[in-house]
Amino acid sequence: MSSIGPTPNPLSLIANLSSTLVTLHLSNTGIRGSLTNDILCLPNLQHLILRGNELSVHLSELSCTTSLSILHLSFCGIQGPISSSFYNLTYLTSLNLMENQLNGSIPSSLLNLQRLTHLDLSRNKLSGRIPNVFDRITNLQTLSLSYNNFQGKLPSSLFTLTRLSQLDCSDNQIEGSLPNEVAFSNLTQLILNNNLLNGTIPWWPLSLKSLTILDLSNNQLTGGINSQIKSYSLEYLYLCDNKFQGNFSESIYDLVNLTELCLSSDNWSNTVNFPLFSKLQKLEYLSLSGCKSLLLESETSINYTFFNLYALQLLSNNIIGWSKFSGKFPQLKLLDLSSNKLEGKVPKWIHDIHSLYHLKLSHNMFTSIGHQFPWYQCEYLDLSFNLMDDDISSFFCNATSLKVINLSHNRFTGTFSPCFANSSSLVDLDLQMNKLHGTLSDNFKHLQLETLNLNGNQFEGLLPKSLSNCTYLVDLDLGNNQFEDTFPNWLQNLSKLEILVLRDNKLYGPIANLKSENIFPSLIIFDISCNNFSGSLPKAFIQNFQAMKIVDDEVQSRLVDYIDTSAGSGVENILPDYDNSIIATIKGANTRFAKIPTAFVNIDLSENKFEGEIPDDFGELHGLIGLNLSHNRLIGHIPHSLGNLTNLESLDLSSNMLIGDIPTELTNLNFLEVLSLSQNQLVGPIPRGKQFESFSNDSYVGNMGLCGFPLSIQCNNNVPLQQDPPSSEAEDKFGFGWKPVAIGYACGMVLGIGLGCCLFSVGKPQWLVIIFEGKRMKKRSRRNRHARTT
Known part of the structure; x- marks a missing residue:
């Protein structure tokens, strides 16, 4: 039987085809490699569509395909700049290079393509200003430059295109104001969200009769929406997350074709009559926040039923008529009423929305859910x-569909329900900062559980070993409880675990130095402070904290990203994601992170009974932001390897028994903001330079052998100089020094000894007894008489 050779590249076969080939369409066929000249220079090729392949082609090579009218190379991984040789493609009408790795600016020659009607360069790494040459391509109908790094103002020639129907420049850094006049007559989509646009909204975006989508959200637009809205064809209107103030026009209630409306801002001053939105019978998504007066109950309202609404977000409003409202939402799937200062029990009209998939009532003053979970x-x-x-x-035992439960920061009571441990759907469970008690059920199964946060309750007993079955666990926070157990070594092989917090419990004993190459490989937060752990520091753990050894780009550039957060606006992104939160001791203070930065890498082993020396292996954890080993019984020298932790912002080694000098390598820690070496036995001069110039005496108190700035003790050949004797302030004040005092003291001592000898030889003089012992003798005599009479 003959062997089967490798599958030939389809492009190599095409090269042998007739020169009459007009259309080549091989999207998503797994083609890899380059395009040969036999393909690129087919004389009659008009349509080249290779979307979703992996091509190593340079755009300059396409200059010989002069007959092309359609070129689609999106999702192909093409790198490099856009070649200026595109000017040869004079017949090109549609160019799609979306989702590649293109960089640099847009060459002006690209816009010499006068037949071009569709241009899509979105989702690349293009930068610079958009060239102001659109008056040369007057046939352009759709233009998408979104998700790049374009800066500066939108070119004025762009607004002269009379045939333009779709304009998308979202997710860039475009600034400036919109023009007051445009030539658009066929525009159906205007998408400019997530930029830096400022100024007020001119009349035309809300008056174009053909416009169906208007998205100006996430900019810096100001003023109100006072002009009459005449774009009755609008279906999607996004104006949220700007700097609007004042009023918005009530003509919004006349946009009967609206299906999605986002008006959330910081400060709407007019009274908003919420029931009037029920006139918009096609409305599916409504987001409204920042109202000084949001009236739920209205005498003029004719219909409280929102027939098609499936997502309602009313955040940070001053709601009036809350207790009397009883609207009906037969299709509602998402309801967000967070940050509204709402009081009392969760009302019946919310209980009656049985279609709910997502419910967020956080940051209010609700006192009870109700009698049962509905x-x-x-x-x-x-x-x-x-x-x-x-x-x-x-x-929650009947709520079998719940994936995310966040009940944190309340006053919930009771025990940990076995239903939580048995749930097959639960992904995130946050019960931190409540009044729950009892032991944890030890029947956690092979769950999808990623987050378990029980911090700040009154749980006790043993840590449940069945948690080792939760192989998807990312965040485990059992801190600030009363668990009494040894260290849970059975958690070490949870390969996805990033956060482990066991602080402030009654955990005890040594941490075994297990010989394994897969100990907590993904851990970036390790907090076991305020317990009774003893023995040496867990060197084996430290050696295998692989994730802590990596310095991400976010750390290098000091950018902030967060674990498990959501982003974006629009109805496709409104489904909320759970944000991991944590309470950690950072830079000497307890800090609550509502969202945990991915760059936050922290180890806290403080307030235990650890002994021995600090391992050099800490110096390999280059991603560390905070390291706290304070209040233990550590001895030996401070490892020089700590100077390798160049991202460190907080280092606390205080209240130990460390000896020797302070390593000069620590001056390499350019981001170090907090340093505490106090209450040790360190000696020698304090290093000078860089961050060390900013630390105060408090960083070094309790080390009698240290000298140099900022201490007042100077160094002499690296040895502290003895301080001068106390100044003679007493001598200046009273007119005599220590010598007369010493003479007087000696004379008094001789006189006292002589008087004592006299008393021993002649007995007690009566006058002396009367002065010093009279009362005592009377009390003693009364006690003696009482004893005799009894």
Whole structure:
């Protein structure tokens, strides 16, 4: 049987085809490699569509395909700049280079393509200003430059295109104001969100009769929306997350074709009559925040039923008529009423929305959910930061669809429900900062659980070993409870675990130095402070903290990203994601992170009974931002290898028994903001330079052998100089020094000894007895008489 050779590249076969080939369409066929000249120079090729392949082609090589009218190379991984040789493609009408790795600026020669009607350069790495030459391509109908790094103002020639129907320049850094006049007559989509646009909204975006999509969200636009809205064809209107103030026009209620409306801002001053939105019968998504007066109950309202609404976000409003509102939402799947200062029990009209999948009532003053859990289809529930005190021991057992439960920062009581451990759907469970008690069920199964946060409750007993079955676990926070157990070595092989917090419990004993190459490989936060752990520091763990050895780009550039956060606006992105939160001791203070930065790499082993020396292996954890080993029994020298932790911002080695000098390598820590070496036995001069010039005496107190700045003790050949004797302030004040005092003291001593000898020889003089012992003798005599009479 003959062997089967490798599958030939389809492009090599095409090269042998007739020169009459007009269309080549091989999208998503797994083609890899380059395009040969036999393909690029086919004389009659008009349509070249290779979307979704992996091509190593340079755009300059396409200059010989002069007959092309359609060129689609999106999602091909093409790198490098856009070649100026595109000017040869004079028949080109459609050019799509979306989702590649193109960089540099747009060459002006590209816009010499006078037949071009469709141009898509979105989702690349292009930068610079958009060239102001669109008056040369007057046939252009669609233009997409979104998700690049373009800067500066939108070119004025862009607004002269009478045939333009779609303009998308979103997610760039475009600034400036919109022009007051445009030539658009066929524009259906104007998408400029996520830029730096400023000024007020001119009349035309809200008056174009053909416009169906207008997205100006996430800019810096100001003023109000006072002009009459005449774009009755609008279906999607996004104006949220700007700097609007004042009023918005009530003509919005006349846009009967609206399906998605986002008006959230910081400060709407007019009274907004919420029931009037029910006139928009096609409305599916409504987001409204920042209203000084949002009236839920209205006498003029004719219809409280929102028939098609499936997502409603009313955040940070001053809501009036909350207790009387009873609207109906038969299709509602997402409801977000967070940050509104709402009080009392969760009302009945919310209980009656059985279609809910996502419910967020956080940051209010609700006191109770109700007698039973009503939302059995719900997948996401956020009741955090309220005053709820329900007993939740078995509250959620019927809610089998829940994936995210956030009940943190309330007053919930009861025990840890076994239903949580048995749930097959639960992904994130946050019960931190409540009044829950008892032991944890030890029947966690092979779950999808990624987050378990029980910090700040009153749980006790042993740590459940069945947590080792939760192989998807990312965040485990059991801190600030009363667990009493040894260190959970059985967690070490959870390969996805990034956060492990066991601080402030009653955990004890040594941490075994297990010989494994896969100990907590993904861990970036390790906090076991305020316990009774003993023995040496867990060197084997430190050696295998692989994720802590990596310095991400976010750390290098000091950019902030977060673990498990959501981004973007629009209805496709409104489904909320759970944000991991944590309370950590950072730079000497307890800090709560509502979202955990991915660059936050921290080890806290403080306030235990660890002994021995600090391992040099800490110096390999280059991603560390914070390191706290304070209040232990550590001895030996400070490792010089700590100078390799160039991203370190906080270092606390205080209250140990460390000896020797302070390594000069620590001056390499350019980001170090907090340093505490106090209460040790360090000696020698304090290093000078860089960050060390900014630390105060408090960083070094309790080390009698240290000298140099900022201490007042000077160094002499690296040895502290003895301080001068106390100044003779007493001599200046009283007119005599220490010598007369010493003479007087000696004379008094001789006189006292002589008087004592006299007393021993002649007995007690009566006058002396009367002065010093009279009262005592009377009391003693009374006690003696009482003893005799009895």
